[in-house]
Amino acid sequence: MTTQAPETKIVESFRIACDGGDGALGHPRVWLQIPLETGFVECPYCDAKYVQAGFEGKV
Structure with a gap:
């Protein structure tokens, strides 16, 4: 059995909410803040990766 890779989502905001869908x-539901330095954050529950749109392709 293989484990699926966590989902990556491109978002416009630097503050987002994740509930795992x-x-x-x-x-x-947890609120996550995307750091201006890195441009992404990972959810501590489901490991989904949220990338701010300005950092797309750079992370």
Whole structure:
């Protein structure tokens, strides 16, 4: 059995919310701040990677 790679999402904002999606199969909603230095943040629950649109292709 293989593990799927975490999802990468391109977002416009530097502050985003993640609930894991999938309704009841998700996780508690958490608010994440994308650092201006790195341009991305990873969700501590589902490992989804959020990349700010200005950093797309640079991360």
